[in-house]
Amino acid sequence: MTTASCKTLPTERALRLPAARQRLDELRQQISIRIAQHSTGLQITSWFSEQVDDLLNQLWNGILTEYPTEFRAELSSAIALIAVGGTGRGDLAPYSDIDLLIVHRTAGGERWHEFAAQFVRDCWDAGLKLGHSTRSIPDAIRMARDDTQFATSLLEARLLVGHKPLFDDLMRKFQWNVVRGRLHTILSSSIAERDKEQAAHGATNQELEPDVKRSPGGLRDIHLIRWLSQLRTGSSDPEALRLAGLMTRDELLRLVTAYDYLLSIRLTLHLAAGRANDVLTRSEQVRIAQDRGIEASGGQLAVEKFMQEYFRHTSTVSELATRLVRKHLPSRWQDVLWRPVVTHRVDTIYRISPDQIDVPRRFRNQLASLEDLLRLYWSAAMYKVPFADDLEEFVSTRTRELPETLTVEAGRIFLDILSRSRCVSRILRSMYRTGVLELVLPCFRHVRCLLQFNQYHHFTVDEHTLRAIEAAESFAELQSPLGEAFREIRHRDVLFLALLLHDAGKGYEEDHSEVGRRLAIEAAQRFRMASYHRDTVVFLVHKHLMMAHLAFRRDTTDPDVLLRFTHDVGTVDRLRMLYVLTAADITGVGPGVWNEWKAELLDNLFSGAMQALSGNSDMPQMIDLQSRVLSAVVDELSRPTTGEEKERIAKVVKQLFTTLPRHYLQGNSVERISSDLRIVMERRPDEIHISGRYEPETNSVEYRIITRESVAEGCFHKITGALTSQRMEILSAQISTTTEGVIIDSFRVNDIDHSNEVPQFRLDEVCRTIRGVLTGETNVNQLVERRRRMIFSRPLIAGQFSDLPEQVLIDNESSERCTIVDIFAHDRPGLLYSISRQLFELELSIVLAKISTHLDQVVDVFYITDRRHQKINDPERLQKLELLLHECISRVNYG
Structure with missing residues (x-):
């Protein structure tokens, strides 16, 4: 039979397809009604799937009516429409793909394809989005053997319409040729596909x-x-x-x-x-x-x-x-034969092999108390092996039968487990899965699956806590100050207990650090800890944000800041623990949150505090730094130098070195300091040096500006305006002014116009723009206004919400000579420019700025003085400053 012999009824199809579309719309509307009537998800998806089945049958049979009687009879024994995947499972959502397989006899395949093609077109015209294929049985079997996704879609296949013996033949051959004898292969492939999918949609x-x-x-x-x-x-x-x-x-x-x-x-x-x-x-x-x-x-x-x-x-x-x-999942025969040979018995009932710990079923009734379960975990920690699969299942069941009473011995065993690094995180994850951890620390039950609704944290509180512990353990391998600090900690059980508790106070009305302090006291009493260890756990939980606050938002080179910090910490041991806890806490927030910049800031604070606690002066380090900078400057100078010339250069370098701010000296490498000093020495009094450098390691650009205050008044806000007008996202800024009025400013930016390496012509373009606003050739306000529509019309990221409030906080206590302004605001292009311009218009100088962006909120900190380089003490002026900055933020966000 040919296509020409088909009886076509265009008028009927023209009526049938709009009716099908209308029916589909009505079904989707009916879902909303059923949801409002509190029908369950299973009830609704099952009902909707049945209705879609009927719709597919109507479309199939509608096409059949367009063919002669003899073709229909032949077709009825040669083709079948099969629901597979989600359609076969019967849990369709309103806009799910309809997964179908059209199977036909090998003979006459071209005619069956023509029929199937018309059916597919009608389905699409009716508003059904198909995921389909048309195959003969041999083709389908070959595909199932080669493609795991296709094979699993057939596991829940259902016949919708067509020749049932054909469907039965397909399923019989599928079972015989694909499933039987290949169970391990199908399961392994399905799990591998699922692992790949999970990796693409989050590891947790x-x-x-x-x-x-x-x-x-x-x-x-x-x-x-x-x-x-x-x-x-x-x-x-x-x-x-x-x-x-x-x-x-x-x-x-x-x-x-x-x-x-x-x-x-x-x-x-x-x-x-x-x-x-x-x-x-x-x-x-x-x-x-x-x-x-x-x-x-x-x-x-x-x-x-x-x-x-x-x-x-x-x-x-x-x-x-x-x-x-x-x-x-079927065990490999090698494992079945190998494990008994290498297994040995411990404490009568434990069976230890290189890859697991197990307890024979006849001995499991001996695991009758929390102490018994903790001893089992202690053995797993000692031998660094996980539980056998069904053993963890048994522990989960047993845990539900036990009280929360913690004996002295149970507490001792738990703390001993925490002291054994390299496997603590794995043991704690198992304890969490089985519920043992919540028997030991009942307060941890509150944070199970607890969400923090902001853009800073990537994970729930429980997952964040466990990841922070994993991060802390990983520090043992680092050849860095952080790694050394972790290795020097003697009482790691105290550190890991503090990490377990540091966010346990989240989800209450009171500040979580205050709630955490009380929970830490209760936990320490529960474990009968010695007073020093108890006080240390309480301190670490209560003050777990202190070190990050100082490192990222305060001038840690200020002796007064260091003095107060070390006074609060008290001992070298606590300092090491707080340092490691802070780094682990930040790392556990999410991918990419911990970076070299934060590591360096924390390292600097840790180093300074360690010197203060040990009573050592940093004068030798400063002398050594000056010596290395001098050598580097001499080496970098292009012209030949005589002994007399070197002495002159040394004198100039030493004099310039004494004028540099301490935060600049501690925040830059020898190479960077020597390069900057060479530029300062060689530049003309009215010259402005500007350079841009792309850094592939961070995929960011550093723009560096060296000039004098007298040459470029209001330098900071003009530079931020220039960068903002060029669509730059300012990631951080270092503002440094020598005691002789030389400005050395550095801005790290993300150039959103270039996703990869930023080309040289772009660097030159931005440098010219900065030079123009500093020399007065370009009015920075007009430049920003010209680009305002482009800059300020960019909406917030879709779905972006934050429960973090916008605030302006003024701190007049932490610094002897500066007023500190902390600004918390939702990120918007041009925010930093608007704030810095407002400060300039108030005739305030920015001595130090710390810029930090957490996805949807920035935390900008400014150390400011008045024109006489004095702290602002007038209450009315401070009140006006706070009011105007609030208005400034509002204008950027909503105006």
Whole structure:
């Protein structure tokens, strides 16, 4: 039969397809109604899938009516429409892809393809987005053997319409040729595909903008459990796993509850977007929390309570999927033969092999108390091996039967585990999964899956805490001041206990450091700690933000700052612990938050405090630095130098060296200082030196400006204006003025017009712009105004929210000669320029600036003086300063 012999009915199709589109729209509207009527996610997706099945059948049969009777009869025994993937599973969301497989007999394949092609076109015209293929049975089997995703899509295949014997033949051959004898291969490939997908959507189920389908603990993990069930039991219903003894009733209930919950979230995400959308963005989190009527309470925002609930479900799914996969993935025969040979017995009941610790089932009833479980963990720490899979499952079950009472011996064992670095983080993660950690530290239960709704933290509080402990352990391998400090810590149990508790006070109305202080006191009493160790834990938890605050927002070269800091810390041992805790805390926030700049600032503060606590002066270091700078300056000078000339240069260098601010000397390398001094020595009095240098390590550009105050008044705000007008994101700034009025300013920027290396012509262009505003050839205000539409029209990042308030804080106590202004504001292009211009208009000089950006909020700190280089003490002037800076921030954000 040929296409020409087909009876076409264009008028019927013209009526049928709009009706199908209208029907699909009505179905999506009906989903909203059912959600409002509190139908469950499983109920709605199952109902919607049935309705889509009917719609597909109508479209299929509608095309059949366009063909002669004899073709229909032939077709009925030669082709079948099969639902696969999510369509086969029956959990479709409103805008899900419809996964279909059209299978046909090998003979007459061209005609079957013509029919299938028309069906596919009608589906698309009806508004259904297809994921489909048309194959013969041999083609489908070959594809399933080569492609794991295609194979897993067939595990839950259903016949929609067409020849049932053809469908049965496909499934029989699929089982015989693909599944049987290749169970290990399919499972391994499925897990590898899932691992790859998880890596692309976050390494933890507690990423703060998760993908409901693909992130760890999402729907895809439930699909993996269903595939495992199908391969192991012949049924994709997880109930089959329970009946087979592979899952407990409680686990099945928690899995089904999570499945229903995640489907309900996915439904509302699709409906709100009007398209397929599985990403739970910040804006969607706020909307769903409001729609569900969740109210803020006890220091938690409504959205934080919603996301804590969400993460508890995804944690359940992730843990079940991980355990089931590990438990039921077939063991390699080498492992089966090898492990008994290398296993030895410890303490009668433990079996230790190179890759795990286990307890034979007949001895597990001896693990009857928290002490027993902690001894088991202590042995795992001693031998640096994880639990056998089903042993961790047993401990989880046993934990639920135990009280929270902590005996003296149990506390001693736990602290001893914390003292054994290199495996503490792994042991604590296992304790957290099994619930043992919450028996030891009941306060930790509060932070399980606790969200902080801001753009600074990438993870929930519990995940952040565990990552901070992992970071601290990793410092042992560093050949740096941080690594040396970690290795010198004698009581690492105190450090790790403080890390466990440092954010345990989050989620309450009171400041989390104050809550944490009380929790630390309770924990120390619970462990019966000696008074010194108790006081140290309490200090570290209560003051865990102090070192970062000083390093990033204060002039740590100021002797008074160092004096107060060392007085608060008290001992060298506490200093080392606070240093390591601070670095670990920052590292655990998220990828890229810890960087060389922050490391250097913390190193400088640690070094200065260590010198102060040990009673050593830094004078020898300054003399050594001056000597090395002098040698470098002489080496860099291009002209020949005689002995007399060298003496003259040495005299000039030493004189210039004494005029440099201490923060400049401590914040720059010998090479940079010598280069700057050479420029200062060689430049003319009215000359402005400007250079730009791209740094591939940080993918940023440093613009350096050297001139005199008398040449370029208001230098700081003019430079920020010039950089802002060129679409630069200012990452940091170092402002240095010698006692003789020489300005050495450095700005590190991100050039958003160039994603990779910034070309030389761009560096030259920006340098010319800076020179123009400093010489007065270009009016900086007019330059910014000309570019205002481009600069200030850029919206905030989609879905960007923060619970961090905008503030202007004035500190007149921390510095003897400067007033310190801390500005917390949501990041906007031009913010730094507007602030610095306001300070200039108030006739205030910026002595030191520390610029820091945390995604959606900046923390800018300015050390300022009046025109007489004095601190601002007049209360009315301070009040006016605060008011005008608040207005300045508001103008940038909203005007």
